[in-house]
Amino acid sequence: MKPDDPKVKWVEEPKLGLAGKMYLPALIQGLAVTTKHLFAPKMTVSFPEQRPEIGNPLIYRGVHRLNKDEQGRVKCVACFLCATACPAHCIDIIAAPSPWPDRDKYCESFTIDELRCIFCGMCEEACPVDAVELTSLFDLTGRSREEMIFDKEKLLSVYDMTKDAEPMKSASLGGAP
Amino acid sequence: MLAISIEALIKIALLMGGLMTAAAYFVLLERWIAAWVQDRKGPNRVGIPFTKIKLFGLGQPLADGLKFIFKEEHTPRHVDKILFTLAPISILSAALAVYACIPFGSVLPKGAIPGVDHQIELIAAPGIDVGMIYIFALSSIAVYGVILGGWASNSKYSLLGGLRSSAQLIAYELPMGLSIIGVVLLSGSLRLEDVIGSQASSGMWNAFAQPLGFVIFVVASFAEAARLPFDLPEAEQELVGGYHTEYSGMRLIVYLIAEFLHMITASFLIVILFLGGWHLWGITGSTNEVTWFQAIARIVVLNVKIFGVIVFFMMIRWSWPRFRFDQLMSLAWKVMLPLGLVNLVAVACFVEYEAPLKAKLGVLGLTAAMWGLSLLAWIAAGILAPLHTDNSARKDEFVLAAEDRNLGLRSHV
Numbered sequence: 124m125k126p127d128d129p130k131v132k133w134v135e136e137p138k139l140g141l142a143g144k145m146y147l148p149a150l151i152q153g154l155a156v157t158t159k160h161l162f163a164p165k166m167t168v169s170f171p172e173q174r175p176e177i178g179n180p181l182i183y184r185g186v187h188r189l190n191k192d193e194q195g196r197v198k199c200v201a202c203f204l205c206a207t208a209c210p211a212h213c214i215d216i217i218a219a220p221s222p223w224p225d226r227d228k229y230c231e232s233f234t235i236d237e238l239r240c241i242f243c244g245m246c247e248e249a250c251p252v253d254a255v256e257l258t259s260l261f262d263l264t265g266r267s268r269e270e271m272i273f274d275k276e277k278l279l280s281v282y283d284m285t286k287d288a289e290p291m292k293s294a295s296l297g298g299a300p
Numbered sequence: 301m302l303a304i305s306i307e308a309l310i311k312i313a314l315l316m317g318g319l320m321t322a323a324a325y326f327v328l329l330e331r332w333i334a335a336w337v338q339d340r341k342g343p344n345r346v347g348i349p350f351t352k353i354k355l356f357g358l359g360q361p362l363a364d365g366l367k368f369i370f371k372e373e374h375t376p377r378h379v380d381k382i383l384f385t386l387a388p389i390s391i392l393s394a395a396l397a398v399y400a401c402i403p404f405g406s407v408l409p410k411g412a413i414p415g416v417d418h419q420i421e422l423i424a425a426p427g428i429d430v431g432m433i434y435i436f437a438l439s440s441i442a443v444y445g446v447i448l449g450g451w452a453s454n455s456k457y458s459l460l461g462g463l464r465s466s467a468q469l470i471a472y473e474l475p476m477g478l479s480i481i482g483v484v485l486l487s488g489s490l491r492l493e494d495v496i497g498s499q500a501s502s503g504m505w506n507a508f509a510q511p512l513g514f515v516i517f518v519v520a521s522f523a524e525a526a527r528l529p530f531d532l533p534e535a536e537q538e539l540v541g542g543y544h545t546e547y548s549g550m551r552l553i554v555y556l557i558a559e560f561l562h563m564i565t566a567s568f569l570i571v572i573l574f575l576g577g578w579h580l581w582g583i584t585g586s587t588n589e590v591t592w593f594q595a596i597a598r599i600v601v602l603n604v605k606i607f608g609v610i611v612f613f614m615m616i617r618w619s620w621p622r623f624r625f626d627q628l629m630s631l632a633w634k635v636m637l638p639l640g641l642v643n644l645v646a647v648a649c650f651v652e653y654e655a656p657l658k659a660k661l662g663v664l665g666l667t668a669a670m671w672g673l674s675l676l677a678w679i680a681a682g683i684l685a686p687l688h689t690d691n692s693a694r695k696d697e698f699v700l701a702a703e704d705r706n707l708g709l710r711s712h713v
Contacts (some may be wrong), residue, residue, distance in 0.1 A: 145678060157619045
């Protein structure tokens with residue numbers, strides 16, 4: 124782009140008036156603003172004592188869970204779409220032939236490395252059967268690196284923990300239950 | 301002799317203890333004010349160790365200190381080790397030695413302490429006739445600490461940072477000196493005790509008599525203490541860092557303490573030279589014949605004033621954006637210096653022709669004349685001095701450069 128291009132809009136800085144050049148009125152203005160904020164209500168949330176409010180838990184991206192179907196089996200069909208979509212490559216799936224007649228495969232092991240996860244929600248978007256979802260649990264902590272690698276059992280237990288508070292998103296968003 | 305030494309040692313211990321504690325707690329205060337201005341709560345967790353008592357976060361300085369003790373003391377391999385260690389020491393010792401001549405109260409009443417027959421003055425080295433020169437000479441030594449730190453670090457960021465900071469410190473020393481001369485002329489003494497005494501006996505604080513000098517002194521001491529809006533020595537957001545880029549651990553904290561001490565010194569000087577020191581009308585009296593009540597009231601008044609000035613320092617930090625370096629320099633040389641000269645001449649005339657003018661105009665008229673002159677000088681500086689220096693790319697130059705580039709391109713084709 125050339126500088127004499129008609130599309131380039133040259134903006135001149137506004138000239139300072141006498142008040143601006145004399146500094147003091149602007150100083151007093153600035154001080155007035157900061158003093159007002161000194162006594163304004165504070166917005167800090169003191170976290171462990173006070174839980175922050177999450178707007179809509181259905182669109183919050185916290186810890187993952189693996190959903191179960193109505194018979195209590197894992198919903199995942201081991202199609203690898205989530206692992207393929209994951210930009211951080213933190214999902215690791217081992218597929219096995221399904222023991223149940225209504226589907227071909229299921230996941231023998233399903234691990235998510237929460238330390239690598241960037242909580243972008245792509246796995247959730249990619250899943251064709253709404254098996255993997257992100258919950259509104261945000262205080263994810265662990266005592267070791269190993270503890271932060273969530274396996275299938277742990278992800279299913281997150282479902283048990285959150286299923287009452289947060290129904291499966293697919294149902295509320297018009298997908299299959 | 302022994303008694304005097306013991307007296308001096310007690311005063312020094314009081315001062316050092318008070319100053320170090322104050323520096324630690326002013327860090328906490330600064331963080332609080334920063335948080336409150338930004339609608340946050342600020343440090344409120346650390347209280348008494350091993351209990352759940354939080355005490356509004358008043359244990360924070362203690363925790364910070366412990367953290368610094370256990371922090372690794374790292375010396376980069378490429379530095380000049382002796383100078384690298386000497387630089388923060390020099391800046392801190394100079395910052396502390398200044399307090400020898402700064403009064404932290406007035407006097408104790410006669411016979412306050414049994415066995416001492418003279419009146420105890422609350423200043424570490426009472427009666428030094430060149431006190432003010434001593435103070436400003438020592439506070440200029442900060443420049444050496446800054447430039448030594450920058451040089452010894454053997455890194456281009458530190459060296460440039462050191463040069464930048466020393467240029468700033470030296471530039472602002474001049475208007476500061478000019479505004480001090482006004483005070484010295486008015487009170488006729490170089491001793492801070494006498495400066496306060498003259499303000500107390502006339503009841504007219506120097507800030508009222510010479511508003512221009514007051515403003516110049518405040519601005520210059522902001523720059524000297526490297527506080528915002530003049531904190532170019534360490535503009536952590538825009539620049540890589542200043543002269544202490546290579547420092548860590550205890551040596552860095554020594555630099556930071558020295559910086560806070562500069563701020564405290566600056567507030568002491570602002571209060572003592574221009575805001576009447578320990579004087580408050582109708583309460584503190586003006587002579588050295590004090591009662592216990594007056595002696596304590598003077599200490600309280602002085603400290604409350606200093607506290608107010610420090611809070612002002614901290615509020616300014618969040619009220620004003622930082623100066624660019626060329627703006628900083630043009631403010632010092634093109635605005636503050638001429639204004640300082642105007643103030644000096646005005647105060648000199650004030651002192652010289654005080655009696656006839658007072659007969660004609662009265663005290664209020666005289667003060668009003670000083671204020672009017674200050675305002676006029678200020679407006680003139682606002683109109684004449686190019687405070688707003690434009691360094692954006694000029695359009696015509698830009699077009700020419702682009703045409704040159706195009707021509708070059710064409711010839712290649």
